[in-house]
Amino acid sequence: MAELKPAILGGEPVTKRKIPFTQIVLTDDESQAISDVLKTKIFVCGDYTELLEREFARYVGTKHAIAVSNGTDGLFLSFLALDITFGSRVVTTPLTFVASASTILHTGAVPVFVDVLPDGNLDPRKVSEVDNFNAICLVHLYGLPVDFDDFQRISVERGIPIIEDASHAHGAEYNGRKVGSLGDIAVFSLYPSKIIAAGGWGGIITTNADELNEKLRLLRAHGELRVLAGEKGAYEYIRLGYNLRMSEIEAAVAYFQLRKLDKFVEARRRLASYLTELLSDVPGIKLPKEPPGKKHAFYIYAIQIDPSEIGWTRDAFVDALNAEGISARAGYHTPLHKTKLFQNINDPRINHFARVVRYPDYASLSLPLAESLARTTVWLPMYPTLSLDEVEQIARAVKKLVDWGIKHKT
Ligand SMILES: Cc1ncc(COP(=O)(O)O)c(C=O)c1O
Secondary structure (H helix, E strand, O other), rough: OOOOOOHHHHOOOOOOOOOOOOOOOOOOOHHHHHHHHHHHHEEOOOOOHHHHHHHHHHHHOOOOOEOOOOOOHHHHHHHHHOOOOOOOOOEEEOOOHHHHHHHHHHOOEEEEOOOOHHHHHHHHHHHHHHOOOOEEEEHHHHOOOOOOOHHHHHHHHHHHOOEEEOOOOOOOOOEEEOOOOOOOHHHHHHHHOOOOOOOOOOEEEEEOHHHHHHHHHHHOOOOOOOOHHHHHOOOOEEOOOOOOEEEEHHHHHHHHHHHHHHHHHHHHHHHHHHHHHHOOOOOOOOOOOOOOEEEEOOOOOEEEHHHHHHEEEEEHHHHHHHHOEOOOOOOOOHHHOOHHHOOOOOOOOHHHHOOOOOOOOHHOOOOOOHHHHHHHHEEOOOOOOHHHHHHHHHHHHHHHHHHHHHHOOO
C-alpha cells in the first residue's frame, strides 16, 4: 500500500462519516410492542414478561428463564440464590466488566481473581491451582465460550457451582449447546449495547433447577409469598428480597429482539469473518479465533496489537483509528485487580463491606496475561448493520496505520 499520512498527523481520514462503535438494531416490532403495553396499562410482570421468559428459556435450552432489572442485578441474585455470602470465595476473571466481580462483593463474598488464557477467557489450569473457593463465575468474553468441560471437571471434583456471566454471548454455542445452559445458573445482560437489548435496562437469568428458579423469583420480588402462591400470599414475606423485576415495556422490546437474535448473530459472524479475512496479512496484530466446537457470537471484535512491532502504543493507535473515522476503543484497559476499587478494597470509605470483611491484598496480585492483554487490546466496531463498505474502511484504517507505524518506528 502506498504510504498514507495518518489523519491524526494531518492526513486525510479513511472516512469522513464516522463509523460508530456499536448500534442498536430496532424495527417496527419494538415500537408496536411498546404501544401494546401502553394500551394494556400493565407495566410489571404482564404477558410480555411471561412470553419473554418462556421463549428465552426455549432458545437457550433451559427449564427456566427469569427476567430481571439488568445483568448486574441478575448476577447478584444468582450468587445469593447459590448461598454465596459472607465467608464465601468466588473465582472469576479480572478481564471483564466490573459487574462480574462487584456483584460478588455485594453478597459479602470475596472475589478471587485468576489469570486468563491468550484468548482472554479464564484459564482452567490456573483455577485448579486455587486452594479454597465456593463457586466459579465464568465470563464468555466478547462472545467466545470458555473451555467449559475443564471447568465442569473442577466443579464436579470440588462440588461447587458454576455461574455463567453470558452478558456478551447471546446465541454463542459450546459443542452444540447454547451458552447459558452450561452451568448451574447463567446471566445475560440486555443493556442497549448488547447483542440484544431491552429498550432500557434488562437482564435474564437461566437455570434448569426448580429450586433456584423459585428462590430467584422470591429474591426478585421482595421475598413475598405472592410470587409462589398468587393473591393469597400477598403481603406475606417469607425471606429477605429485593425489587429487581424487569418492566413490561422492557420485556416487550426484549421479546422482539430475541426473535431476531439468530439473524443478529449470523450477521455479526459474517462481518467478523470478512474483517478477519481483510486483516489476515497485517503484521503485528492478532485476530480473534474460533476454535473447533465453539460458536463465537462476536459481541466485540477485539484485536491484540504488538506495539513494538507496529510502532504505536495501544492508546495512540486507538486515538489514530478514531481520527481515521473508526470508533475503536481501548476496551477493558485496566484488569479489575489493578483498579482503584480493588487496590483500596479494605478502605470502608469506598467499600462499606470492609467494616466486616477482610479482603486479600489485591495490590500485590500479579496476573501477567490479563495485564498484558489489557495493555494491548483494541476493540473495533461490530454490529449487524455494519455495511461491507464500512468493514473495508475499518480494515483499510488498521492497515494504513500499521503500515505508517512500521515505516516510522523509532
Ligand atoms: C461481562 C458483563 N457482565 C455484566 C454486565 C452487567 O450488565 P448490565 O449492564 O445489564 O447490568 C455487563 C454489561 O454491561 C458485562 O459486559
